[in-house]
Amino acid sequence: MKNKKFKNAIRNIHLWLGLATGLVVIIISISGALYIFEEEIRDYTQKDFRYVGLQQKPFVGLDQVILGFEKLSPKDQLRLIRIEDALPNATVEITSKKGKVYYFNPYNATLVKKGSEDWLEIVEHLHTSLLLGKTGEFIMNWSVVIFVLMLITGLVLWFPGQMRLLKQSLTIKRKASFKRLNYDLHNVLGFYAxxxxxxxxxxxxxxxFKGVKNAASFFTGTKLGPGKAIVATKPLQIDSLPVRYNKIYTEAKTKYPGAISTSFSLRGKGELRLRMIYPYRWARNQNTFFYEEATGSMIRAKLYKDFNGADLIEATNYDLHTGRLLGLPNKILSFLAALIAASLPVTGFIIWLKKRKKPKKKVAIAAQHNL
Known part of the structure; x- marks a missing residue:
């Protein structure tokens, strides 16, 4: 009896949480499924401006690329720079504060294409904020918390009361009625995913949530490192922005060679971040450097060779979330799981709808007998 009451309580929690967040879960899941193959989609659909013909020439220099940007858009400012170091014919991508994206030839700094954020970036914004800014982020974050609770309560409901029913709980009866087939699609696919x-x-x-990062630190017995503070002398002369960025990039490349990609990003409060990613298999090997944006003086540095347990979790988390960890097989698995996640609110809603209609039919039959 107690077990039945417990299951009913869990069932009600699962039901009402699902009804409250079903639409958001569908949006999160479908947008996430699309973004899993972001790299492959971009390489296939955007190769005409993401790459130029391969030449036996060196990189023209980041200063020349930035000068080209400043000439094209003198009233705009830099927000992000991406350089694919492992692909010498990949264009250098610059995103401005106004949201414009520029692609420059790496050999001569000429403009290859100018545009706005592409549809995949809109998909990413939809996934993280419903295109509603901070309000959307709040909704999304707490919807994921509820989704975790739904997965846990769903597993409790899935678990068969008797071991002889285990096979039945793991099998979809394809020739069954629509009601039973829908139930199996929700129950069995939900378990597998x-x-x-x-x-x-x-x-x-x-x-x-910062609390989740703190929990990761607690379980590893380590804390996320901010990086080693650097005491740098202030430059006697401040270089122009193109020269300053190029000097930072060149010095980092010389001291820490072998990066496959490099990115600059402005983080607010006058801080510039340089991130260099190196070949890796599990946790992302990345060196991150922070500079005063106005002077180019280094503030601190965080090297992957110094990572502790909490740092390794942080470095692995993005690839884990996007399905990139372990390569294409895991991407396919994550894609299928995301599609199943998108289907769960639909099949769950149908289950609830069928159960609502059932009592009404009984009332109607009883009424007919009383006539």
Whole structure:
């Protein structure tokens, strides 16, 4: 009796949480599924401006690329620079504060294409904020918390009361009635996808809540390192922005060679971040440097060779969340799990709808007998 009451309580929690967040879960899941193959989609659909013909020439220099940007858009400012170091014919991408994106030839700094954020970036914004800014982020973050609770309560409901029913709980009866087939699609597919979805959801919460990062630090017995503070002498002369950025990039490349990609980003409060990613298999090997944006003086540095347990979790989290960890097989698995996640609110709603109609039919039959 107690077990039945417990299951009913869990069922009600699962039901009402699902009804409250179903639409948001569908949006998160479908947009996430699309973004899993972001790299492949971009390489296939955008190769005409993401790459130029391969030449036996060196990189023209970041200063020349930035000068080209400043000439084209003198009233705009830099927000992000991406350089694919492992691909010498990949264009240098600059995103401005006004949201414009420029692609420059790496050999001569000429403009290859100018545009706005592409549809994949809109998909990313939809996934993280519903295109509603801070309000959307709040809704998304707490919807993922609820989704984690739904996955856990769903596993409790899935678990068969008797071991002889285990096979039945793991099998979809394809020749059954629509009602039974829909139930199996919700119950069985939800179980098979649950581990991947739990890992994906928890890695998403890692981005959203400081408490999740603190929990990771607690379990590893380490703390996220801010990086080693650097005491740098102030330059006697401040170089122009193009020269300053080029000097930072050149010095970092010389001291820490072998990066496959490099990015500059402005983080607010006058701080510039340089991130260099190196070949890796599990945790992302990345060196991160922070500078005063106005002077180019280094503030601190965080090297992957110094990572502790909490740092390794942080470095792995993005690839875990996007399915990139372990390469294409895991991307396919994550994609399928995301599609299943998108289907769960639909099949769950149908189950609820069928159960609502059932009592009404009984009342109607009883009324007919009383006539």
């Amino acid at each position: 649950s581990v991947v979805l739990l890992l994906t959801a928890l890695s998403g919460l890692y981005f959203a």
